[in-house]
Amino acid sequence: MCQLSKVQKYTPSKIIQLILEGFEEKVLDSGDLWDCLTCNQCLKDCPEDINFADIVRTARYLMRHKDQSADEYIAHKGIYTTLSEIMSRPYINPERNMEWVPKECKISDKGNTLYYVGCLPFFNYEFEGLDSIATSTLQIMYKVENEPIVVLREETCCGHDIYWGQGKLKTFIKLGQKNIEKFEKAGVSKIITACAECYRTFKVDYAQIFEEFESKFEVKHLIEYIYENWKEGNIEFVKPKKSEETTPFTYHDPCRLSRFLSKENDITGITREIFKEFEKLGYKFNEMKHNKENSLCCGVSSWMNCNEKSKALRYKRMLEAKEAGTIMVTSCPKCNIHLSCLQNDFEDIASIEILDFSEFLVNHIKASNQSNKKEGTN
């Protein structure tokens, strides 16, 4: 069921019907497709498996070429997409803040395994505390890896937002080429990211657009990375503090890690397998009313359409979270931003602690005894 239709008049099936009947121009001219959240909730219910978000993305490309301005839909005055735009230039490589890198973690600009950080260090100027996602991720990886982890000081944006939000295909391709060039230069073969959007972008979009990307690079979300290492016995989950209390928590599935992945990709499943293990550590995992492929939208996508309708959607989601637990874990920094932002406005949901998957897990992960990590590095 279309989420947007709950807060305004919006019928994806009618739009599809119009296109099928040949009124494509009319759909484009109306500008209606700027409103879509690209959450793909509709895909879940579509008997024909129509990927509405893909259509919207392509349509936005066409709409822009019809001189439609997306300006009034773009939030934060377009600062973040402008950053991507700037980074797409061949000669501009902004140096990022590296203060988040914890002292004990050795990083390198060459090596096998890359931690792809994404926009987090850029967000820090406006949103608080997001660095800790990057810090936690690196700390988790450091527990496993023997070699220094590759972190690029001049990392380039993956291009997700500019591609989906504004349909800027050319910029997206430029960003992709630049990224691949940097990955190759660093000699990496394995890319780990803690961001749902970066993950989907590499895993699906880069793989589609750039030949050999799939064969050259192995892309993993942090969830998969942890899951595999756990299964291989490299790490174990531990309880850092002695406490008899049981903390109820829940998980918000980002669309990019659920509906936006191929059916074989079972991130939603493995996430829950990990959480089940957490019940041994003094936690109680509760599902929200809408979960996995059915998960509700966080309200905003690709820096588009931050408005009061979006707030209504976010509020709904937070009310569900409140029912389910005191902690809400998610694995998409953007969902995190959108939902935390709402907590400033509404006191009744302000008490829910929103944590990234990495932040939630970092203190519960220990390198196993059989792992030869410490001997290897010291």
Added chain:
Amino acid sequence: MQGSVLVIGGGIAGIQTSLDLTELGFKVYLVERNPSIGGRMAQLDKTFPTNDCSLCILAPKMVEVYRNANIELMTYHEVKEVTGKPGDFSVNIIKKPRYIDETKCKGCGDCATKCPKIQVPNLFDMNLGKRKSAYIPFPQAVPPIYLIDPEICLKLTKGVCGVCAKVCQAEAINFDQVEQVIKIKVGAIVVATGFDMPAEKLSSRWGYRFENVVSALEYERILCASGPFSGHVLRPGDHEEPEKIAFIQCAGSRDLHEGVPYCSSVCCMYTAKEAIITAEHSEKSKCFVFRHDIRAFGKNFYEFTQRAQKEYGVKYFQTKISKVEENPETKNLTIHYENLKTGEFHDFEANLVVLATPLVHSSGTQQLSEILGIELDEYNFFREQDYFNKSKSTKEGIYLCGFCQGPMDIPETVADSSGVAGQVAAYLSSVKFDQIKEKDIEIPELGIKDEDEPRIGVLICHCGINIGKYVHVPLLAEYVRTLPNVIQCEDNLYSCSSDSQSRIKELIINNKLNRFIVASCTPRTHEALFQETCEEAGLNKYLFEMVNIRDQCSWVHMDDAEAATQKAKDLIRMAIAKARLLKPLKEELLKITPTALIIGGGIAGMSAALNIANQGFKTYIVEKESVLGGNLNYLNELYPIEHDASDFLNRTIETIEKNENIQTFLNAKIKKAKGYVGNYIVSVEESKGKIQELSIGTIIVATGGKEYKPKDLFQYKKENKNVITQLELEQILKEKGTSWLDGIKRITTILCVNARQTEGITYCSNICCGNSIKNIGLLKKLKPELELIVLYRDLQMAKKRYEDYYRARRKDAMFLRYDLDNLPIVKRKSKSPEKYEIKYYDTNLQDFLDFETDLIVLSTPMVPSDNLMDLAKMLKVPLDKNGFFLEAHVKLRPLDFATEGIFLCGCAQWPKNVQDTISQANGAAGRASRFLSAKEITTSGIVAEVNPINCIGCGKCESVCAYNAIDILDSIKEYEDVSLLVKKSFINSALCKGCGTCAATCPNGAISIKQYDFDQITAMIESFLLET
């Protein structure tokens, strides 16, 4: 009675009074004997304690004077004769010849450029820089009109040259000008003649005769970026960068023999400022201050002197200086001094010495006092009528403001000036608005529709050769004609001349233009003129756009005509791109309720109320106590006049009660305040729980302060009856006779109790020294055989008569100095009779000493009144870190809050004595009554606007708005399966100043500024990028 006022002196005092007076409904003749207004403040580099660029904050006010239709600006004029009677003075004013016709001169400066290179020292730069015969004192001079120095002009002295007349395309040069006498009639006269800083008297002991010894005002010019050394710290003698700069305090001040007896009050602060600025300018130069006391007399000033030492490494020595000598070879200076902390004698070698020269009455004060028939005091400052009427001279109808009546700093001067304006307004209230020029009736405005094709007219100015020489103007005009929507483009010699205004009107009407652009000089001085011209042609003034091709092109690219021309093309093209999107804007008229609310019924509140009520406006006083008078109720005698406080208080209360325009609420407090300037609704709760709603136009906060109770400090405890505070002593002196002193032989006063600390109360509250010294005198009078001891750190006797007042009482008591490192220790020796032992470290003697005492008086700082936070929140005005109310600008808006329509005065702002409080109260009343006099105000069309669809109610705009123009309001919005509390931003266009901070802050781009909206700015950027 005449509805006009003569203001003598165009410094900050004269400027502020003039501006306030016109707003209060009076025509002003502002007479300044120099060629430009600005006075001493224009010469300063920075101002303490904020280190704002002095001229940068002053220049807008100077320009405001220049553009004010109701101020007749008479620079290079002098008052010659005053006759007639108060309310109806006849004044003869001498107009000195400039040899340049001010009606024709456009200030282009071509005459000065071509004037032969005979140069004389420029007085504005304290003779450190040079100027020619044809000159303007400084680039920002107002009026921007040149003059010729007849002493060195070749034409006027020898009858040759005259090249300026040849190059002046405005034909403004007139060598035949002679002195003229102008006769005017005015109702009142304000004297604001300021001060001089002559250093000549400091030649012998202080070494001013040496080339590397400068006065502080000379040093200001050295520091100034537009000064003679372009802001490089250099020695005047050899232009070498000095390594060691010595600042000598009190050079010739507080000196009974060769200088002035009083303390100039501002030197400690400007020295700290100059040292800080020096440290910022130059890594090489180190600053050393040879101080006596530190007298940082003003809000947060003491902390500023501490910052100079702690953050900037300025070294302070407490010294006495015997003499300054020069090394004839190196031209370095040797200062012979005694270190008062160690008692040792030393020599200090400095590369440059800056003397804190005393500030004295300005030259010509004597003559002016004779012309006006008003008296001078013993220091040659103008004498005030009496202590309580500081702003009045000894003659009715003639008022005094600023430094011409005694030492004061800029904020005090500004407050004083506003106060004088308020008092003049009350004096002349029967003839208010009689001589004020109203705007001409406009011809009906053309209706412009969105879909109308833009028809743009452009006028490009040569400004003589000022622009024309560096920018190829005809080529520019040719280019502009090719741009889309440009219907008409002309170039002319001076776009600001009156015939040009007629031409602009013709162009607009004949060509049906709906946008107009002038490319010339700066909008700062000229935009209003052109806007007015557009309005006269029926064009909404917001359809006008100005391009500054003088400053931006011809001035900065003087050496590259091609680049200058190209840049002018770009700038005009961008302006055209914007002009296409300009929309006519409406200015709202805002009605003002002609009533004032005064919060606090102390002397501040009462004085303010009387001033406003005497101007004829309904005034309410809300006082939380059951009587009026505030702290004055507890005071015994006022100093330095030895006047009974209750007599003054009772007289004042009587006048308040008699005044029909004043209504007083006692035992009352403010419950609620909503609205905005001119339109407040305030709920006042009286004691019985009765709530009264008042319609209020403007509000003055006068909540006062209170004495700090030094619990457990220096044996101040319930059981110790003989350890009291200064205010408690006041009450005893007021209520008890002399018998309480039986059995008391020795009384010790400790100053700075819990004041000027490194933590907690760090400030000096200014009033305690004077008050304590007053009580010393009173005690001695009551019982001459009493032994009196004062333990002090520095003595803040920084007012005109205070130094003498202190000297007179020095024989009554022993003044012993301690410092913060070794606080006195007080022990109780016996309980009955109470006896105490005080052990202290005497910094003068460098030794620990102890003595016994029967009574201890503790002088504690003044702290803010209780519960100010609630009031501050209600009125949306800020408190500072010490809990006093925070004014809009510490220098130039000391009595205003940033929120329009709310003002402050008295100890609510900062501790101050009765006289200064009255002065400030009058000032706040003057500021507040500007709104009441206006009856209605016009808001600017350039305001911020919220697009509610994009607004997410995050409140960021509200938090950054300095004018409290934004409110975030709640509403409930129902959706299919959730109901949502929605917040939206609302901007009150009456309060919005169009600064744009909210628009820049809004994360969602929901706010735009009219006339500077995103489309317009984007259009300019695109036009620049796409067409170069």
